[in-house]
Amino acid sequence: MEEAVRLGESYSRATNVPAFVTDDQGEDIAVFAQHNCREFCQLVQQDSGRAEECRRAHLYGSYQAERFGEAYIFFCPFGLTLWAAPVMEEYRLTCAVLGGPILMATPENFLVEEVLEQQGLTETEIIALRKSLGTIAIVPPETVNHLAKLLFAVTCHLSTFARGNVLKEHQDYFAQQAEIGAALQEQKQTSNSTYPLQKERELMSLIRMGDKARAQELLNEIFGVIFFSAGSGVEQIRTRVLELVVLLSRAAVEGGADNRVVFQLNDGYLRQIHELHTLDEIAFWLSKVMNRFTDCVFNLSGVKNLDIVYKALAYLQSNYMHEVNLEAVADHVNLNPTYFSKLFKGEMGRSFRSYLSQFRIERSKQLLLNGSIPLVDVAGLVGFQDQSYFSKVFKKTVGVSPGEYRRSRGLEPAN
Numbered sequence: 328m329e330e331a332v333r334l335g336e337s338y339s340r341a342t343n344v345p346a347f348v349t350d351d352q353g354e355d356i357a358v359f360a361q362h363n364c365r366e367f368c369q370l371v372q373q374d375s376g377r378a379e380e381c382r383r384a385h386l387y388g389s390y391q392a393e394r395f396g397e398a399y400i401f402f403c404p405f406g407l408t409l410w411a412a413p414v415m416e417e418y419r420l421t422c423a424v425l426g427g428p429i430l431m432a433t434p435e436n437f438l439v440e441e442v443l444e445q446q447g448l449t450e451t452e453i454i455a456l457r458k459s460l461g462t463i464a465i466v467p468p469e470t471v472n473h474l475a476k477l478l479f480a481v482t483c484h485l486s487t488f489a490r491g492n493v494l495k496e497h498q499d500y501f502a503q504q505a506e507i508g509a510a511l512q513e514q515k516q517t518s519n520s521t522y523p524l525q526k527e528r529e530l531m532s533l534i535r536m537g538d539k540a541r542a543q544e545l546l547n548e549i550f551g552v553i554f555f556s557a558g559s560g561v562e563q564i565r566t567r568v569l570e571l572v573v574l575l576s577r578a579a580v581e582g583g584a585d586n587r588v589v590f591q592l593n594d595g596y597l598r599q600i601h602e603l604h605t606l607d608e609i610a611f612w613l614s615k616v617m618n619r620f621t622d623c624v625f626n627l628s629g630v631k632n633l634d635i636v637y638k639a640l641a642y643l644q645s646n647y648m649h650e651v652n653l654e655a656v657a658d659h660v661n662l663n664p665t666y667f668s669k670l671f672k673g674e675m676g677r678s679f680r681s682y683l684s685q686f687r688i689e690r691s692k693q694l695l696l697n698g699s700i701p702l703v704d705v706a707g708l709v710g711f712q713d714q715s716y717f718s719k720v721f722k723k724t725v726g727v728s729p730g731e732y733r734r735s736r737g738l739e740p741a742n
Contacts, residue, residue: 412481
């Protein structure tokens with residue numbers, strides 16, 4: 328953790344962007360902010376509920392970075408951009424270094440405006456947050472990608488460093504061996520080698536609830552039975568442990584973990600076990616697998632949905648002037664169009680088509696205030712392929728025609 332904090336500060340100072348370090352539960356360990364760019368976050372997090380939303384978003388970004396094995400760029404619940412890079416120790420996330428928050432457009436960012444309106448904030452809060460947007464760094468998307476890659480390079484070094492710190496590893500290892508030894512002794516005294524199915528079911532239940540401490544106790548007992556019944560047959564023990572890993576992953580999914588994350592972790596674990604050659608290595612490895620699956624049992628579905636919607640909105644901001652449809656945006660966020668349409672409406676309170684139309688109309692209103700832009704060009708500049716259709720939609724939405732809207736601002740002489 329000390330090394331993560333040191334490198335997080337160096338990264339922030341070198342790049343002149345804010346950064347912070349979180350633990351494996353998404354809690355901030357250290358925050359490094361140049362100038363006063365964290366004012367927006369401080370205002371948001373005055374409310375404990377919103378602070379919890381931020382924590383869960385940071386945890387989600389960290390887990391996604393671990394899942395993909397690279398830096399992960401995402402949006403906070405209030406539309407600001409961040410990127411996370413994982414710090415790995417052996418098989419699990421130890422902590423993460425995050426860059427941001429920043430804006431990828433001007434403070435008048437339409438995405439952030441939309442998000443603020445969706446969050447149920449008071450008018451006073453919205454005014455204060457809008458004012459604080461001016462303190463946030465504006466970084467182009469291409470630069471954000473480079474900053475994310477640089478941060479990942481930093482944490483790769485840190486992950487290597489963390490594996491060299493074996494003191495805590497040894498303490499955990501010997502503590503577990505003592506617990507397994509006690510379980511083995513109990514098996515010998517009772518001469519009962521029957522596999523404890525009831526304890527296995529209880530273990531699955533504890534993982535679904537995210538109860539790591541009690542789950543670890545039961546896991547040690549179950550492994551003691553596996554060890555006792557198999558004797559010294561490593562291959563037989565490995566087979567039984569593989570079956571147990573599959574059950575652990577299923578319990579994590581049933582507990583609410585993201586099935587894509589769990590199954591990808593599971594696939595990696597099923598390959599890793601063949602690199603383990605002693606019973607002690609298998610037992611310690613199994614403990615880490617169980618811990619990681621238990622950590623996955625967080626209710627992050629809401630965060631995930633918001634991140635998807637914000638990515639879709641950011642895509643619209645960059646492409647609204649072209650031909651954009653539901654299928655193209657769904658493909659951009661890697662979702663089925665039908666599912667994306669339902670998710671978008673649930674989060675934004677309106678259909679994707681309605682939102683896109685309103686977005687284009689808002690942009691057209693800005694262009695209409697610029698008298699140097701010919702009226703006939705405005706429709707095409709905001710993505711409408713047909714001038715008459717644009718006029719129809721504009722009048723239905725605004726209440727007046729595009730020409731009347733411009734004239735009412737005195738930017739075009741009346742005929």
